[in-house]
Amino acid sequence: MSNEPLADVRDMYLAHTMFRREIGLAPALIRGVADGDLQRAAVVADHVRLVDTVLHHHHASEDEHLWHRLLDRAGAEAEPVVQVMEEQHEGIDALLGEVRAELASWRDSADPAQGAALAESVTRLHERLVEHLSVEEEKALPLIEKHITAAEWGQMVAAGAADVAPEQMPLMFGLMAYEADPGTVRDIVASMPPEVGAVIGDLASQAFAAHAERVHGTATPERIGGAR
Numbered sequence: 585m586s587n588e589p590l591a592d593v594r595d596m597y598l599a600h601t602m603f604r605r606e607i608g609l610a611p612a613l614i615r616g617v618a619d620g621d622l623q624r625a626a627v628v629a630d631h632v633r634l635v636d637t638v639l640h641h642h643h644a645s646e647d648e649h650l651w652h653r654l655l656d657r658a659g660a661e662a663e664p665v666v667q668v669m670e671e672q673h674e675g676i677d678a679l680l681g682e683v684r685a686e687l688a689s690w691r692d693s694a695d696p697a698q699g700a701a702l703a704e705s706v707t708r709l710h711e712r713l714v715e716h717l718s719v720e721e722e723k724a725l726p727l728i729e730k731h732i733t734a735a736e737w738g739q740m741v742a743a744g745a746a747d748v749a750p751e752q753m754p755l756m757f758g759l760m761a762y763e764a765d766p767g768t769v770r771d772i773v774a775s776m777p778p779e780v781g782a783v784i785g786d787l788a789s790q791a792f793a794a795h796a797e798r799v800h801g802t803a804t805p806e807r808i809g810g811a812r
Contacts, residue, residue: 588733588735589734590730590731590733591728591729591732591737592737592771593725594768594771595741598760598763598768599642600717601760602635603639603717604714605763605806606635606759607632607639607709608710608808609805610631610635610710611704611710613799614628614690614699614706619694619696622694625690627799629688632683632706636684638748638756639676639713641745641746643673643676645740645741645744646673646740647670649740649743650728650732650736650740654731657731658727661727662727662731665727668719669716669719669720669724672719675712676712676713679708686698686702686705687702753784754787755788755792755795758787758789758793761788761792762796763809769785
């Protein structure tokens with residue numbers, strides 16, 4: 585590993601900002617659905633389901649590709665960090681299960697009482713997630729930058745996106761690039777295959793604007809900042 589390039593973790597900050605923003609905005613979206621408005625409930629539910637599915641696979645790919653390598657290479661320095669990461673992932677996954685079950689019922693009813701309960705569950709998820717992402721950025725990412733290769737990082741990123749349909753890739757990139765530093769976005773695009781990099785920027789911005797207009801009522805939803 586000594587001669588291999590190490591992981592560039594800037595794309596992780598983009599993903600984290602997307603999760604913080606979209607899950608943080610979700611409770612108000614849910615509460616804003618009128619009683620019995622199944623069409624609007626479906627739009628909001630599909631959006632929440634997309635984001636929580638990506639979050640689940642994001643964490644599963646970290647569990648599979650990162651933590652055992654950090655333990656092997658960083659030893660005692662990594663042990664408490666990995667333990668916290670795994671425990672927090674378990675807690676978040678349990679909350680995701682609750683949200684998915686409540687989301688499915690509410691989607692079919694657009695019942696305000698169910699929506700209020702769902703919004704509370706999503707709020708708890710957001711609070712737990714914000715805590716986890718902050719710890720990961722402070723404790724885990726510096727270790728990853730020192731001990732995980734760029735190739736291993738690429739495997740982890742690819743695994744996290746494995747269940748995203750190809751036609752959804754521009755939207756997912758748009759969701760992550762919305763608040764990102766333009767230089768970081770350029771570097772990420774430059775690392776893509778040329779046939780993808782040549783078109784992904786325009787496709788992503790268009791896909792995000794259309795999706796945000798449908799979900800949030802504006803192509804420029806509230807920004808939270810923080811994407812490095």
